[in-house]
Amino acid sequence: MVDKNKCTGCHQCELWCGTEIASVSKELYQAIHETPQPVPRVFVEGKNFALQCRHCEEAPCLEACPNGTMRRDPETGLVYVYEPTCIACWMCVMACPFGIITPSSTLKVAIKCDRCRNMGYPICAEVCPTQAIRLEERKDYRTKAF
Amino acid sequence: MEFIQKKTMDRAVEYFLPKASEMEISLTWDRFEGQLPECGFCETGLSCRDCLQGPCISHPFRDSNKAGICGKERETLATQSLLRLVLKGTMVYLDRLSEFAKEMESRQWRPKNKPRTDQMLKTIQSFFYDGGMVKKELPKNWIRPWEEAKIFPEGMVRDLFRASQKLEGGFAENEETLLWIFKSSLLALISERLYGELKRSAMGITTPTWIEVNLGVLDTQKPNLLLYGYLSPLLKQKVAQEAQKESIQVLCVGTYPLIPSFSFPTVTNYGSQEIPLMTGAVDLIVASDQGVNPSIMEIAKAYEVPIFSVDDLKRSKDLGHLAKEIIGEVKKSHEFRKRFPRDIPPIKESAVIGFSKDKILWKKILKALDQGQIRGVAFLFGSGNVKFSQDHEITTFAKEFLRNDILCLSKGESSIALAKYGFLNPKSREEFCGKGVLEFLKGVGEEVPSVIDVDEVEFIDFILEKPKEEKKAFPMVACFPEANRSSEVVEAIAMVALGINTYFWPALPITGSQKAMEALTTFCQKKLGSSFYIPMEKKMEARSKATMVLKALTGQEGYGISGKPWR
Numbered sequence: 001m002v003d004k005n006k007c008t009g010c011h012q013c014e015l016w017c018g019t020e021i022a023s024v025s026k027e028l029y030q031a032i033h034e035t036p037q038p039v040p041r042v043f044v045e046g047k048n049f050a051l052q053c054r055h056c057e058e059a060p061c062l063e064a065c066p067n068g069t070m071r072r073d074p075e076t077g078l079v080y081v082y083e084p085t086c087i088a089c090w091m092c093v094m095a096c097p098f099g100i101i102t103p104s105s106t107l108k109v110a111i112k113c114d115r116c117r118n119m120g121y122p123i124c125a126e127v128c129p130t131q132a133i134r135l136e137e138r139k140d141y142r143t144k145a146f
Numbered sequence: 147m148e149f150i151q152k153k154t155m156d157r158a159v160e161y162f163l164p165k166a167s168e169m170e171i172s173l174t175w176d177r178f179e180g181q182l183p184e185c186g187f188c189e190t191g192l193s194c195r196d197c198l199q200g201p202c203i204s205h206p207f208r209d210s211n212k213a214g215i216c217g218k219e220r221e222t223l224a225t226q227s228l229l230r231l232v233l234k235g236t237m238v239y240l241d242r243l244s245e246f247a248k249e250m251e252s253r254q255w256r257p258k259n260k261p262r263t264d265q266m267l268k269t270i271q272s273f274f275y276d277g278g279m280v281k282k283e284l285p286k287n288w289i290r291p292w293e294e295a296k297i298f299p300e301g302m303v304r305d306l307f308r309a310s311q312k313l314e315g316g317f318a319e320n321e322e323t324l325l326w327i328f329k330s331s332l333l334a335l336i337s338e339r340l341y342g343e344l345k346r347s348a349m350g351i352t353t354p355t356w357i358e359v360n361l362g363v364l365d366t367q368k369p370n371l372l373l374y375g376y377l378s379p380l381l382k383q384k385v386a387q388e389a390q391k392e393s394i395q396v397l398c399v400g401t402y403p404l405i406p407s408f409s410f411p412t413v414t415n416y417g418s419q420e421i422p423l424m425t426g427a428v429d430l431i432v433a434s435d436q437g438v439n440p441s442i443m444e445i446a447k448a449y450e451v452p453i454f455s456v457d458d459l460k461r462s463k464d465l466g467h468l469a470k471e472i473i474g475e476v477k478k479s480h481e482f483r484k485r486f487p488r489d490i491p492p493i494k495e496s497a498v499i500g501f502s503k504d505k506i507l508w509k510k511i512l513k514a515l516d517q518g519q520i521r522g523v524a525f526l527f528g529s530g531n532v533k534f535s536q537d538h539e540i541t542t543f544a545k546e547f548l549r550n551d552i553l554c555l556s557k558g559e560s561s562i563a564l565a566k567y568g569f570l571n572p573k574s575r576e577e578f579c580g581k582g583v584l585e586f587l588k589g590v591g592e593e594v595p596s597v598i599d600v601d602e603v604e605f606i607d608f609i610l611e612k613p614k615e616e617k618k619a620f621p622m623v624a625c626f627p628e629a630n631r632s633s634e635v636v637e638a639i640a641m642v643a644l645g646i647n648t649y650f651w652p653a654l655p656i657t658g659s660q661k662a663m664e665a666l667t668t669f670c671q672k673k674l675g676s677s678f679y680i681p682m683e684k685k686m687e688a689r690s691k692a693t694m695v696l697k698a699l700t701g702q703e704g705y706g707i708s709g710k711p712w713r
Binding site: 027038 | 183185186187189190192203205206207208209211653657658660682683684685
């Protein structure tokens, strides 16, 4: 969940996502100087909205991927990129309605948020100083939305 | 992001941690955890809020947001972050000097050496404006390289005003900003030197003195008056005189415990300054602004301890009157606080502090180095930082260095931290020192501890007397294993300007820019012949850090001194 009323646009989520997830060193002071530049999986859009993958139930990126690189974890339902098979065709980039998939021209892979599926808890939610980004179960989401 | 599991190495402080938790008292460590993760942009120096259009950041992981609104690039932001810190730190020393000089000018004290005191007051006046007379007070062999590097100060007013304008805008290159960083640090160094000289001429010199350190020094019956933070030596003297008449015990936290003819037991050091209040044995706190955490106010309220702020504008400027007022308050508070139970852990350690430059002669050190008795000299600084287990880093450094025959010297807060663990007790020097250092210390005197505390006013003089021609071959290093305040940043940069290779933890807010760091390294090596090493590995263990410095110091391997770049 992202609460746009609480988001101050401080970019801490981007910074720590870039450090903990995208960098090789996993240390802020060293990640800053890494080449290629680490690519965060979360974007702070406009003034106050942190945007990351919504892991759509009917995910267009999954449909668009020609060789099954884009996958869904059967246990958690999270959508992720299996990097070894990515052919950098950028079909997923074009199909994503939120624009959160980054085409990395250096690494030749599509980069996207997997909600830190190997870490137990997403780093963006952990570091958010105002708790604008939270991880919570919303069973009533559909009923409320529609 | 760091979470420190072990809060402190001090048993006395550790005793109060569960108590604080039960009573829901928030201590430094709790507040630190509440702050995590700290802002990464500020930590690396990639943020700026010098104007009201911001705050701005330079995003290290995005191709947009690289420059601030006014166009400050990453390099400029990082270098200016350091300059901002240095300016703040310089003010600390200048404030001490101007305040002390003002007190001396107001004739509230009869100086020991009147002609010298008058001369010093004139020099200080000149230092504030054109700096002309200052040159006479400094050894010539130091002035030349500083003038060649274009960092010799030209008077406080001019230099500080100009340096602060570097934050306002313009096209100053990195190197230009670095010049102002060093110039400002030298201002601090010179003001510390002038302060020392003025104190010596006005009050005389101190001799090595036995004191007791840690919470066990609090008296179970008598009124306990605690002096917190930097306080004028004249005020301390007056308070001590008045307290003696009324048999009130004067103790200190974060202030120098020696003044001529008086010494104060030290209760604890910077990181645990809130803990003495939890003993219930504190009757009054006299606090200044420098080095005192505002958090003590809350805990003092809980324990009903009055706080007497000497920096209050409404206070009387007559020190004698002020001292009497303080003693009156202590008596009143002690009467009221008699009903409070006192919980004082019986933990204390003896220490000898306050060695003068005449006691530890360079000649002796050089001779010991030549004979291979000692392998190097290390200066240990820093007041403690909550990012590390309290006192863990500095004690590990001292242990490793002493075991490997490195002579250790310290001053101020770092001495108090080391004193708590017996490093300043001559009786325990066999426990810590290697064979060589032990022999050297025995040669200097019977009552010389493992780590030598140099009197605060003697320290700069001691360094300035270092033979210049020996500089390159001289295995000497300054370490700040747990640095904290801006005044320590200034101290570290001044050490570099004095040609001493310096290691500093935690990383300074310049690390966000590779170019700025490289410029700093090149500047230090080319213009000053020394290195300023700011390690960027956050998760490095204290012993590895000490070993790294040790290897560099003894010339076996390592980086920094060997000339390798930082990364």
